[in-house]
Amino acid sequence: MKRSGIQKLIAGITLGLTAVCGTICFADNPIVQTVYTADPAPMVYKDTLYLYTSHDEDKSTKYVMKDWRCYSTTDMVNWTDHGVPLSLKDFSWAKSDAWAGQCIERDGKFYYYVPVILKNGKGAIGVAVSDSPTGPFHDALGHLLVTTGKGDIDPTVFIDDDGQAYMYWGNPKLFYVKLNKDMISFDTSIGNKGVVEVPLTVESFGPGNGRSWCKRDTLYEEGPWFYKRNGLYYLVYAASGLPENICYATSPNATGPWVFKGVIIPTEGGSSTNHPGLTDYKGHSYFFYHNDALPGGGSYTRSVCVEEFKYNADGSFPTISMSKEGPVRIGRLDPYTRTEAETICFSTGVKTEVCSAGGMDVCNIKNSSYIKVKGVDFAKGAKSFKASVASETKGGKIEIYLDNLTTGTLVGTLVGTLDVPSTGGAQEWKEKSCKIKNAKGVHDLYFKFVGEDGVLFNFDWWKFE
Ligand code: FUB
Secondary structure: OOOOHHHHHHHHHHHHHHHHHOOOOOOOOOOOOOOEEEEEEEEEEOOEEEEEEEEEOOOOOOOOOOEEEEEEEOOOOOEEEOOOOEEHHHOOOEEEOOOOOEEEEEOOEEEEEEEEEEOOOOEEEEEEEEOOOOOOOEEOOOOOOEOOOOOOOOOEEEEOOOOOEEEEEOOOOOEEEEEOOOOOOEOOOOOEOOEEEOOOOHHHHOEOOOOOOOOOOEOEEEEEEEEEEOOEEEEEEEEOOOOOEEEEEEEOOOOOOOEEEEEEEOOOOOOOOOOOEEEEEOOEEEEEEEEOOOOOOEOOEOEEEEEEEOOOOOOOOOOOOOOOOOOOOOOOEOOOOOEEOOEEOEEEOOEEEEOOOOOEEEEOOOOOOEEEEEEEEOOOOEEEEEEEEEOOOOOEEEEEEEOOOOEOOEOOEEEEEEEEOOOOOOOOOEEEEEEEEEEOOEEEEEEEEEOOOOOOOEEEEEEEO
16 A cells, blocks of 8 residues: 555654664563553572562452462563462462562572461461472462561562571561571561561651551551662662652661661552562662553552662662663573563563463464564574464464564564464464564564454464574
């Protein structure tokens, strides 16, 4: 079809902008677009950054949360979906509310601390364990780890240099225990049967602003994130009533007293909660949080985002703003090794599911949905593309673009088209390939899915040759 003059003009401007600022910037935040995620908890293990999240159900109007999710990256822009490593069903004694948790490694085992509601309606913290960061996790105790009956949510765990592990948690109170080396029991010789309540003083957590849904003397609300950096302990937390912002306190000791330091992320957007998760990775500092940025987003349909930041010289935080761009890419993706289709920088219209061939696959693929993969290094050039696909319908096509989609006024480079036939079943996997032209150097890669109405096919992995 011939493009009109105005379309040509817009396309020209688009190309000009592309030349100036690289590729057209499709947002990279939120990190996950296939489900709503909240309460981020990053963990670096070996050379990979794992991200654990809670999960808001689609169209939710309450905190209806049944499982936790896991994602990983090595470049801070492309995230691989590892599915559901832990769910409420794994705790036979729990009833509901799979809220904010944190996973930590000790001696090659991974311990996932999570809050749940018990069958008697009270809250508690449980702990699950796995030999792999991506699970599956199983209930480590067969019963709860700790309960005070006073808002037992949002556990955060840190292992100090001397090997002592601490777990802080709570809303509206703040508690900690000193975990034993086994990570599934705690020192009962301190506090009240081992549980120490942190004094919520104005000096430690800032003066209450009267905005809380119930009366608070300080800004502390929930979602503590506890860690140490350069000998200084940090408690970063969701604060200031609803809608929340994120504040922090520091201390020279793991157990306080804490000194209030101010706001890091001001209130922004339409989610009434926020939740911090921090880590350093490959020499960069990252702040994870959640907001309402995905279409359909709100207080109960949240999405995890990330920003890179630099600590000030005295260890204090700069103010951090929420962005659509997220952090700068810190690696390149090698397209000549098998890449899971669920390794995604940004996508629209697709979902993921457990794959019969192992791991996850991308499903719910419909006409015009797409996946973007950022920073793909084709080096001297690719000649062909191979993918594992399955279709119980008529199938469709994968159009492979570099730098942009070609859609509306956007112009990318179409380097190949893979025909996906019916394979006889939604999990009947077949490898299909097509020729590739002009794919050299580093590019953002787009898979645009094309076909008739309805679900076209599923997509497990891909590779260029
Ligand atoms: O996601 C449910 C709850 O909302 C979390 O546990 C809190 O931190 C808040 O984000």
